[in-house]
Amino acid sequence: MMARSFLARRYRSDLMGVALLAVAVVIGGSTIVKSYHLTMLIYSGIYAIAALGMFVLFGIAGQISIGQAAFFGVGAYASALAATHAGIPPVLAVAGSTAMAAAFGWLVSRPLLRLTTNYLAMATLAFGVICFILFAQLRSLTGGIDPGIVATPGFSVAGFDLSSARAMFFVVGAALCGTILLVLNLVHSRVGRALRALKGSEVATAGLGIDVVRYKVAAFTLAAGLAGLAGALFAYFQSAFNASVFSVGLSIELLLMVIVGSVSSPWGALFGALFVTILPTFLEDFEQYKLLIYGVILTVVMIYMPDGFGSTVVQLGRRLTRRTATP
Amino acid sequence: MTQLLQTLLSGLTTGAIYGLIALGFTIVFNATKVTNFANGDFVMMGGVVCAGLVTLAHWPLLLAVPATIVGVTALGAALDVFGIQRARRKTVLSLAMITIGFSVLYRGLMQVLVGRDVMFAPSFGIIPDIRTAELYVGSQSLWILLALGLISGGLSYLFLKTRLGKAMRAASQSPRAAALCGIDPRLMSIASFAMAAAVGAIAGALIAPIGAAFYDYGLVFGLKGFAAAVLGGFGSPVGAVVGGLLLGLMESISAGYLASAYKDAVALAILLGLLLVWPSGLFGRVEARRV
Numbered sequence: 174m175m176a177r178s179f180l181a182r183r184y185r186s187d188l189m190g191v192a193l194l195a196v197a198v199v200i201g202g203s204t205i206v207k208s209y210h211l212t213m214l215i216y217s218g219i220y221a222i223a224a225l226g227m228f229v230l231f232g233i234a235g236q237i238s239i240g241q242a243a244f245f246g247v248g249a250y251a252s253a254l255a256a257t258h259a260g261i262p263p264v265l266a267v268a269g270s271t272a273m274a275a276a277f278g279w280l281v282s283r284p285l286l287r288l289t290t291n292y293l294a295m296a297t298l299a300f301g302v303i304c305f306i307l308f309a310q311l312r313s314l315t316g317g318i319d320p321g322i323v324a325t326p327g328f329s330v331a332g333f334d335l336s337s338a339r340a341m342f343f344v345v346g347a348a349l350c351g352t353i354l355l356v357l358n359l360v361h362s363r364v365g366r367a368l369r370a371l372k373g374s375e376v377a378t379a380g381l382g383i384d385v386v387r388y389k390v391a392a393f394t395l396a397a398g399l400a401g402l403a404g405a406l407f408a409y410f411q412s413a414f415n416a417s418v419f420s421v422g423l424s425i426e427l428l429l430m431v432i433v434g435s436v437s438s439p440w441g442a443l444f445g446a447l448f449v450t451i452l453p454t455f456l457e458d459f460e461q462y463k464l465l466i467y468g469v470i471l472t473v474v475m476i477y478m479p480d481g482f483g484s485t486v487v488q489l490g491r492r493l494t495r496r497t498a499t500p
Numbered sequence: 501m502t503q504l505l506q507t508l509l510s511g512l513t514t515g516a517i518y519g520l521i522a523l524g525f526t527i528v529f530n531a532t533k534v535t536n537f538a539n540g541d542f543v544m545m546g547g548v549v550c551a552g553l554v555t556l557a558h559w560p561l562l563l564a565v566p567a568t569i570v571g572v573t574a575l576g577a578a579l580d581v582f583g584i585q586r587a588r589r590k591t592v593l594s595l596a597m598i599t600i601g602f603s604v605l606y607r608g609l610m611q612v613l614v615g616r617d618v619m620f621a622p623s624f625g626i627i628p629d630i631r632t633a634e635l636y637v638g639s640q641s642l643w644i645l646l647a648l649g650l651i652s653g654g655l656s657y658l659f660l661k662t663r664l665g666k667a668m669r670a671a672s673q674s675p676r677a678a679a680l681c682g683i684d685p686r687l688m689s690i691a692s693f694a695m696a697a698a699v700g701a702i703a704g705a706l707i708a709p710i711g712a713a714f715y716d717y718g719l720v721f722g723l724k725g726f727a728a729a730v731l732g733g734f735g736s737p738v739g740a741v742v743g744g745l746l747l748g749l750m751e752s753i754s755a756g757y758l759a760s761a762y763k764d765a766v767a768l769a770i771l772l773g774l775l776l777v778w779p780s781g782l783f784g785r786v787e788a789r790r791v
Contacts, residue, residue: 285776294600295537299768303765307765472605479587
């Protein structure tokens with residue numbers, strides 16, 4: 174048998190990671206007692222799904238979007254409306270709204286991705302603000318800021334009621350495992366390598382015969398779809414929400430999650446989502462200082478650790494252990 | 501007819517503010533090739549600090565405005581000294597991300613220092629309102645138009661005639677060649693951020709009495725100023741002013757036909773359309789050829 178290559182070993186350890194995550198979800202779901210802890214972890218999981226999409230787009234393909242909240246919102250509103258008005262079964266509603274957000278992403282990515290770097294950032298920012306204004310103003314559809322969407326029916330599969338926090342924990346956990354499996358396979362595939370090449374140099378990638386536009390559009394569509402999936406799960410879990418959730422603040426938080434985690438490993442997005450979600454619980458009076466703290470984190474990480482906080486810490490740890498192992 | 505004229509006049513006033521914000525983008529971009537996402541927050545801080553000093557600390561306006569300009573200028577210089585110049589990786593995107601971080605930081609800082617209330621500053625006064633049978637031009641609008649004239653005149657004098665301006669232009673064209681001539685490119689970079697912050701602070705202090713001052717307004721100011729800069733041709737100072745005035749006019753005309761809630765969306769849709777269809781803007785190509 175041939176010795177496994179570095180990449181194959183890496184893929185195997187990543188798959189082990191997914192298995193560990195699944196075990197952790199099962200153990201956590203059956204042992205965590207406080208519903209507050211469950212709720213925090215559910216939100217972390219939901220944001221992690223959207224952050225994984227952001228990771229594919231920003232971390233791998235090197236394309237920035239500060240408008241992800243728009244797709245999160247499309248997913249949330251689509252599933253909430255499908256459940257309340259059309260009475261579509263939740264699983265179908267979640268799948269449908271994910272597809273809808275992805276389709277929306279595909280549609281806007283065609284023109285938007287003609288832009289690069291700071292122009293793309295500004296354009297997606299403008300797009301996000303326009304969508305936020307529409308969410309807040311199309312009151313007949315979305316309920317706007319007040320009252321917003323009230324009382325989405327609970328999640329259920331084939332008649333089984335899964336609306337409790339514990340059941341939602343398993344639902345979100347399963348969705349998260351599925352998402353990270355998808356993203357890992359993408360990272361380790363030809364597409365992932367093409368996207369990473371694209372981040373390095375678009376011209377060189379095109380020179381290798383890779384259809385740059387198609388791959389960029391695919392990454393953007395996937396990111397939008399995952400944001401939509403997260404939004405749909407959010408709608409079912411939160412049950413009542415208004416347009417203020419989908420402001421630019423959410424887009425920046427998703428970006429923050431990837432940056433706090435890692436721009437080179439999908440596991441960073443999980444860490445980042447957990448970090449950004451539970452950070453407020455450690456600080457009293459967090460709302461007052463939230464933006465200041467986020468701003469400091471964003472600037473410090475971007476200045477000193479452009480590869481992401483998590484991956485820098487991991488690299489540092491590896492270097493230290495290696496030094497002590499071979500003195 | 502008078503109705504239309506009145507609409508156009510109010511459009512010119514907001515347009516002048518957009519022009520000032522666009523000038524901030526232009527100054528920083530020309531000197532450093534950085535798109536400063538915190539530029540709108542300079543304007544926000546100008547309004548919030550000025551209104552805060554007057555209403556919360558009860559300073560006289562004559563003292564509050566200069567203090568605001570000095571304070572915001574220092575914060576703008578800090579963005580360059582502690583952010584841009586320390587960056588480990590100086591790609592366009594990572595520098596832009598640092599300015600995004602500072603934008604969030606500025607908002608948080610204002611929220612902590614001044615609070616989360618919408619504030620109103622008193623208008624500057626001194627210049628009387630112009631009131632004829634058909635027309636009304638507020639004193640503050642005249643201040644704003646006057647400021648746009650003075651600042652754009654002053655900046656063109658600075659860049660065309662003074663040593664500092666010439667040094668800044670030289671450093672932007674070729675940092676290395678400028679350094680060989682004894683110009684410190686880093687100093688020029690600080691100067692550009694400080695000047696953009698000062699212009700933003702003036703714009704913010706001027707608009708606060710008409711609109712309002714709030715820690716979260718920087719985003720929209722920034723996007724509209726960027727739209728104005730793109731409309732005029734990104735990097736062109738003349739284009740920034742013309743683009744700002746045009747954008748203000750378009751916005752005020754469209755406000756007559758659309759619900760006011762969609763007013764912000766119009767300017768942003770114009771920005772998206774411009775970026776996709778006409779990224780060179782009015783004076784963009786001319787400027788590119790000159791360089």
